[in-house]
Amino acid sequence: MLEISDLEVRYDTEHGEVHAVNGLSVDLAENETLGLVGESGCGKTTTAKSLIRLLESNCTIAGGSVELDGRDLTDLSLKELKREVRWSEISMIPQNAMNGFDPVYTVGEQIVEVVQAHESDTSKGEARERARELFEKLGIDGDRIDDYPHQFSGGMAQRAMVALALALDPKVILADEPTTALDVVIQDRLLDVIQDLQDEMDVAMLLITHDMSVVSERCDNIAVMYGGRIVEYADAETIIKSPRHPYTLGLRNSFPDITEDSQDLISIPGAPPTLVDPDEMCQFAPRCPFAEEECWEVAPEPVEYGDGHRVECHRADEVEYLRSEAEKHETWTELESTETDDELTETEVKND
Amino acid sequence: MTERKIQVRDVKKHFPVDDGALSNLFGFGEDQSVKAVDGVSFDIDEGEAFGIAGESGCGKTTLAETILQLEEPTDGEITIDGRDVTEMDKGEINALRSDVQIIQQDPYQSLNPRFTVVQWVQEPLDIHDIGPKDERRETVRETLAEVGLRPPENYMDEYTSELSGGERQRVGIARAIVSNPSFVVCDEPVSMLDVSIRASILRLLDDLRTEKGISFMYISHDLSLLKHVCDRIGIMYLGRFVETGPSTQVINDPQHPYTQALVSSTPIINPDVERDRIELSGEVPDPIDLPSGCRFAPRCPEASEECREGEPRMYDVAADQRSRCILHDDQYDLSS
Incomplete structure (x- = not known):
C-alpha cells in the first residue's frame, strides 16, 4: 500500500549538506505494524516527517518516491498534500x-x-x-x-x-515514540488500545522507537535504521532472534532482558555519523568490530536472505561468527581501546 | 562483614498545599498536604546498590532529595555512617555534601554550558576546599581518565555543550566522584541516552562500586535496568514501599499485586516468552487525598472489603523479601 523507494532527504546546514535519509526503501502493507528502530540521529523521525512533508525549511526531499496506493506523494504540491493526504490518509x-x-x-x-x-x-x-x-x-x-x-x-x-x-x-499512522514519556503500565495499555483500534479500523502503523522490547512485541516487521538507510529488514522474530547485521546484533545485545538474571550487556562504541557529505562506504564501519578494508571503501548492497530478510553488510554471510562474537562485550570494548590507543599515539607523537 | 552505610527509618516528607489567599485569610481551607514520602525505611550497605522503582509521582525523587538533605524531612531518621543527618548543623551538612553525591537524569540540562569540562568537574573541590589548589587540575585529569574520557587532555578545556550525550553523562559522573564520595544517588542515569551506549555507563558505575566500595542508590521506572544493576530493590507506591527484597527475586517472583502488575506490564524482548498480563484499572490517585486502608486497593485486582479497613503492615514473604499486602496474612488466609 505504501511504497517508499530510494528516498533521499537532505538538510542544508552551515557545515554542508546532511544526507539524513540516504536511499531508503521500505514497504508498508494494509494493517501492518512496521517498527523503525535506531539511535537518535539515524534519520527515523526525518523519514516519517518527510512522508507528509512536515519538514523544516532547510530540509528537502532530494530524490526517490513515496507511493500511497500507486500515487507518488512527492509529486504533489505542499497545498495538495495538506488537503488530500495529511491527517486524512497519513496522520501522525x-x-x-x-x-x-x-x-x-x-x-x-x-x-x-x-x-x-x-x-x-x-x-x-x-x-x-x-x-x-x-x-x-x-x-x-x-x-x-x-x-x-x-x-x-x-x-x-x-x-x-x-x-x-x-x-x-487514515490508512497509515506515523507514531513517533508514542509512549516513551509514559509509565510502563500506561504505556502497555495505550499500545493495547492502539492495536485494537488499528485492527478495527484497518490502519497500518509505522512505529518509531528505540525500545527493542516494544517492537519485538508489537510489530509485524522491523526495519533497523543506521546512517539514513535501512541496514536490516525482516519480520520481528527474525530481527530479534536471528539478526545478521552487526549493528542489529549490537542493539539487540545492548538491551536488558527482564527475564534474564545475569547479562553481559554490550555498548556500541563511538557515535553515529554526522552524514555531512558522506563518503561512499559502509556508514557503520567506524563503529563496527568486524569492519574490513572493503567496508571502508564500498557501500554494501542489500542482500536477501529469504522471506524478505534484507541485510546491507559485506560480512552478513559469516553470521555464526558475527553472532557469537557480538555477544561478548569485549568484542565491542576492544574496538574502543584500539581507537583510544591510536589517539594516544597521535598525541604522544605531537608531544614529541 | 560489610558496614551499614545508610539507614532510613520511617522518613516522611509532606508538602503543605496552598489553598489560596482567601482560604488562608478566613481559615476555612482544610489543612491539607501532599504526602510525597510517607513512612519509608530501608538500609544500604557499604558497596551495595539499592534500587527504588515506581511510577511517576510515587515519591521516589522526593525520597532521594530528602536523603540528600535537599529537602528537610517532615519526620523520621536518616543516618549516614551512624550519624543522624537530620540533627546536623550547617557545617556538618556542608561536609556531608562532598561525601554524598548525585548523578542526574538529563546530561543536557544538568551541566552548565558556560563551563569547560575542567571548571565543571573541579568546582566541588573548590567549594569544599579539597586538596591543595595547584593539584586540583591533576585530580580532575585523573578522574576524567577514570570515567573513560581518554585522553583527558582532549576533553579538559572543551565546553560541556560541545560533547555528546554519553560524554556529558561521563562528565556528570566525574563531577560526582571527584570529591571521593562514599554514597552516590543516580536518578535515571541512562534514560536520556541511546540504548546502544547505556551499558557502558552502567558498567562504569558498577566498576566504581566494586573498586571504590561506593554505595549506590538507583532511582528508575525501568525494572529491567534495576534488575541488571541492583542488589536489592524497593517498589514504591504513593509514598511508601509495597515490596522490598533482592532485585532478582522481587522481579522473578513478585509477591505484592502492584509489583506483579508492574512486572507484567514491562515488555519482553524475547519473543519466546509470553507475558502473563495483569490489567490495572485507573491511574495513580492524588497523594493529597489518599485512599483509606491499603493505598493500592482502589486499583488492585485482588482487593476485598478488608483491604479498605486498615493499611497492611510489611509481611516477610521469603528470605529478605517483604511485601505490604493482607493476602500474606495467615489469619486472612484462614478466614477466606
Whole structure:
C-alpha cells in the first residue's frame, strides 16, 4: 500500500549538506505494524516527517518516491498534500501529546477543526459525535472532549492524540515514540488500545522507537535504521532472534532482558555519523568490530536472505561468527581501546 | 562483614498545599498536604546498590532529595555512617555534601554550558576546599581518565555543550566522584541516552562500586535496568514501599499485586516468552487525598472489603523479601 523507494532527504546546514535519509526503501502493507528502530540521529523521525512533508525549511526531499496506493506523494504540491493526504490518509502521533495540542482550545474543538478542514460537508455536531465515539473507544469519557489539554494526564493526552490521528479514518499512522514519556503500565495499555483500534479500523502503523522490547512485541516487521538507510529488514522474530547485521546484533545485545538474571550487556562504541557529505562506504564501519578494508571503501548492497530478510553488510554471510562474537562485550570494548590507543599515539607523537 | 552505610527509618516528607489567599485569610481551607514520602525505611550497605522503582509521582525523587538533605524531612531518621543527618548543623551538612553525591537524569540540562569540562568537574573541590589548589587540575585529569574520557587532555578545556550525550553523562559522573564520595544517588542515569551506549555507563558505575566500595542508590521506572544493576530493590507506591527484597527475586517472583502488575506490564524482548498480563484499572490517585486502608486497593485486582479497613503492615514473604499486602496474612488466609 505504501511504497517508499530510494528516498533521499537532505538538510542544508552551515557545515554542508546532511544526507539524513540516504536511499531508503521500505514497504508498508494494509494493517501492518512496521517498527523503525535506531539511535537518535539515524534519520527515523526525518523519514516519517518527510512522508507528509512536515519538514523544516532547510530540509528537502532530494530524490526517490513515496507511493500511497500507486500515487507518488512527492509529486504533489505542499497545498495538495495538506488537503488530500495529511491527517486524512497519513496522520501522525508525536512523542509528546502536550506539544501536539494547542493549549488555548479544547481537545474537542481541535478534533472538529481537523475534521471540518478536510470534510467540508461534515457538520460540527457530526464531527463532535465522531470525537466522542473515538474517545469512548480509547477508554476516555466522551464528555472530556470539552476539556483543555492541560486537564489531561500524560496518558490521557496521548490517547486524545490517537483520537485526533484516527479522526479522518487514515490508512497509515506515523507514531513517533508514542509512549516513551509514559509509565510502563500506561504505556502497555495505550499500545493495547492502539492495536485494537488499528485492527478495527484497518490502519497500518509505522512505529518509531528505540525500545527493542516494544517492537519485538508489537510489530509485524522491523526495519533497523543506521546512517539514513535501512541496514536490516525482516519480520520481528527474525530481527530479534536471528539478526545478521552487526549493528542489529549490537542493539539487540545492548538491551536488558527482564527475564534474564545475569547479562553481559554490550555498548556500541563511538557515535553515529554526522552524514555531512558522506563518503561512499559502509556508514557503520567506524563503529563496527568486524569492519574490513572493503567496508571502508564500498557501500554494501542489500542482500536477501529469504522471506524478505534484507541485510546491507559485506560480512552478513559469516553470521555464526558475527553472532557469537557480538555477544561478548569485549568484542565491542576492544574496538574502543584500539581507537583510544591510536589517539594516544597521535598525541604522544605531537608531544614529541 | 560489610558496614551499614545508610539507614532510613520511617522518613516522611509532606508538602503543605496552598489553598489560596482567601482560604488562608478566613481559615476555612482544610489543612491539607501532599504526602510525597510517607513512612519509608530501608538500609544500604557499604558497596551495595539499592534500587527504588515506581511510577511517576510515587515519591521516589522526593525520597532521594530528602536523603540528600535537599529537602528537610517532615519526620523520621536518616543516618549516614551512624550519624543522624537530620540533627546536623550547617557545617556538618556542608561536609556531608562532598561525601554524598548525585548523578542526574538529563546530561543536557544538568551541566552548565558556560563551563569547560575542567571548571565543571573541579568546582566541588573548590567549594569544599579539597586538596591543595595547584593539584586540583591533576585530580580532575585523573578522574576524567577514570570515567573513560581518554585522553583527558582532549576533553579538559572543551565546553560541556560541545560533547555528546554519553560524554556529558561521563562528565556528570566525574563531577560526582571527584570529591571521593562514599554514597552516590543516580536518578535515571541512562534514560536520556541511546540504548546502544547505556551499558557502558552502567558498567562504569558498577566498576566504581566494586573498586571504590561506593554505595549506590538507583532511582528508575525501568525494572529491567534495576534488575541488571541492583542488589536489592524497593517498589514504591504513593509514598511508601509495597515490596522490598533482592532485585532478582522481587522481579522473578513478585509477591505484592502492584509489583506483579508492574512486572507484567514491562515488555519482553524475547519473543519466546509470553507475558502473563495483569490489567490495572485507573491511574495513580492524588497523594493529597489518599485512599483509606491499603493505598493500592482502589486499583488492585485482588482487593476485598478488608483491604479498605486498615493499611497492611510489611509481611516477610521469603528470605529478605517483604511485601505490604493482607493476602500474606495467615489469619486472612484462614478466614477466606
